[in-house]
Amino acid sequence: MIGELFTKATQGRYRILHLTWFAFFLSFVVWFNFPPFATTIVQEFGLTPQQAGTIGLCNVALTVPARIIIGMLLDKYGPRVTYTCLLIYAAIPCLIFATATSFNQLVVGRLLMGIVGAGFVIGIRMTAEWFPPKEVGTAEGIYGGWGNFGSAFSAFTMVLFAMALSFLPGSFNFGEPQPFEVLGMSFSSEVLNWRAAIAGSGIVTALYGVFYYFNVTDTPPGKVYRRPASARGIEVTTVRDFWFLMAMNVPLTAILMVIAWRLQQVGFLSVPAMFITMLLLLGLYAFQAYNCWMVNKDLLAGRKRYPAEDRYRFKQVAILELTYVVNFGSELAVVSVLPAFFEGTFSLDKAAAGMIAASYAFMNLVSRPGGGIISDSVGSRKWTMTVLLGGMGIGYLLFSMVGSSWWLPGAVLLVMACSFFVQAAEGATFALVPLVKSRITGQVAGNVGAYGNVGAVAYLTILLLLQQALVPAGDGVDPAVIAAGTARANALFFQVLGVAGLIVAFLCAFFLDEPKNSFADAHEGEEVAIPVAPAAGNPSVMS
Incomplete structure (x- = not known):
């Protein structure tokens, strides 16, 4: 291809x-x-x-x-x-x-x-x-x-x-x-x-x-665009999955509340305005839950039952949401942190630190397609996802050990290797998303993509809290004490990223299912035309 x-x-x-x-x-x-x-x-x-x-x-x-x-x-x-x-x-x-x-x-x-x-x-x-x-x-x-x-x-x-x-x-x-x-x-x-x-x-x-x-057109000639x-x-196919969906919608609202809190911390929102915003966000969750109930009310009332071939398991969506938290969410957070990390750890000027940080973003050109290629090639999308997340988690844990005594080129190579696993895991995530249920691919992709931003805000908030707890503030503080506190906060931050990656890799290994027809030549519901040998005496007859 x-x-x-x-x-x-x-x-x-x-x-x-x-x-x-x-x-x-x-x-x-x-x-x-x-x-x-x-x-x-x-x-x-x-x-x-x-x-x-x-x-x-x-x-x-x-x-x-x-x-x-x-x-x-x-x-x-x-x-x-x-x-x-x-x-x-x-x-x-x-x-x-x-x-x-x-x-x-x-x-x-x-x-x-x-x-x-x-x-x-x-x-x-x-x-x-x-x-x-x-x-x-x-x-x-x-x-x-x-x-x-x-x-x-x-x-x-x-x-x-x-x-x-x-x-x-x-x-x-x-x-x-x-x-x-x-x-x-x-x-x-x-x-x-x-x-x-x-x-x-x-x-x-x-x-x-x-x-x-x-x-452009939505589909190739002759193919029908399937709508829910x-x-x-999101349409679910079992009652249990409906309640699972309700639970997985909670973090999407919670992270918006975290953003409202952070806006109050910087003075953009007053305390009353923050609480009003949070009440509005609770109303947004209720409205979203109502819409999901409207879509699935016949299922919940027992008036509708999906045949086995039309069912999907919502846990597939939930696990993919978590994979995007730990891979894309961590990428957005790390890109924000890397320049200051290299500048402070190795006493680099801003130009050199910026160049090293830029290498993380440039890796996207090959790493994310690489994850998709691996997922298409090895015969198991589930284990591709598991191995890449495991490598990402180990990479972050190793990077948490980087300090001023490290050889700078070694630290840069570690960043590059870690970024490959992160971005390849992103590619592997969206190799799975379209295979969950074709007619709701947009909504599945939307939810999974939203969880990436959930991860970014959550990780950066964790880093902020670590810095507030470990880095002394105020005039007259010994710069060496500030540097030591910053290094400790950074180490714990990367450890959080690593442990989270390994936990989700474990969930993929034990709970993620290999999608049905994962390597088929045609989409769900389509048939592939098979050429028929020419009839005897009539070489022009073809299927």
Whole structure:
């Protein structure tokens, strides 16, 4: 398949894959277009460190519910319409942020931008519709890995675009050359038009959304797009699974409460506003539970019973949600931590630390497709998932031992090896997602994707609490004591990541089922035409 990916790039399913991973790529470019300008925006608006952190937090706040909602819309309307609408919508928060004149407007722009981060879910079903089960791991890995590279591309290019657009009105003049670091490389400019760069990225994404609509279809010719009876909530096939679904929805609400608490900690929300927000989130959970009940009420009342061949086990979804917590959730957290970790541990300058941290994101180009390829090749998606998570857990535990006495190249190699297992496990996760139940693939992908953000917020909150407990604060504290406390907090943080990975690997080994027809040539309900030998005396007769 890898060879055909390039030789048949403009044909059939390979063309759809290229168009779709690029849509995901652009959604991540705009989702991550704030960090390259963080220093510039802080300086222009006079923001405090807490306010700057709040903007970054708002960037992911709505991604959790958005991935669930977009999963529902995806199953109902199809990936073509859903992706088109999301890409066009991306221009709105970009323009709001680019034209902001106050901190509150910046916050509104980034809150709305969090919805764009849910675009990943859409391409999961589009790719699954076009590729058969035996190749879906590789296809999903390429889609996820190459699209995910949009975050690194944004970090590398946005400042360059802003410098190139410095002739336009709205540029921020620093008065003297200012240094900028992009993936470890230093640049200097007197003028930086970050507003034009961010607005331009949104406009380009919206234009691509229109192009996407006119150049893709939801399914290959002759294949019917299968929709659930209702997209209001996930359809389950047993009463026990309904209550399992209710339990697995709790963390999605709980993590939003954690975000509300963190916004109160930085002063963005008052204490009464925080409690009001939490009450609203409880209402959101109740509304979600009601929708799930509406979808499954006939099953719960005993008026509906699914035949054995139409049932699936919700534990498959639950375990995949946990795998995405520990792999993608840890990746988002580690990417945020690595630059400061290497800078403090090995006394590196910011440029060198940034270059090492960037290598973690660059690994996505090969690691995530690699996980999908392995899942397609070894004959067992279950054991692929188990082994990759086990390797990830061991890698994090080893990394928790890294200290200033380590050989720096050895530490970098360990980061690279650990990132391979993390991102390959992500690819293996979404090699399994489309095989759970085809007609609800969008909702399954939405929930699994949302759990990745749950993991990121949970891990970063754990790190914050560890730092508050172990790192002394205040004036006059011995720097050596601060360094020792920081090192201890980092070690415990990586140990948490490692232990969590090993626990989920254990769950996969004992509770994850190998999907039915995991390596079939056709999707569920489809038949593959088998060529028939020419009839005697009539070589033109073929099936």
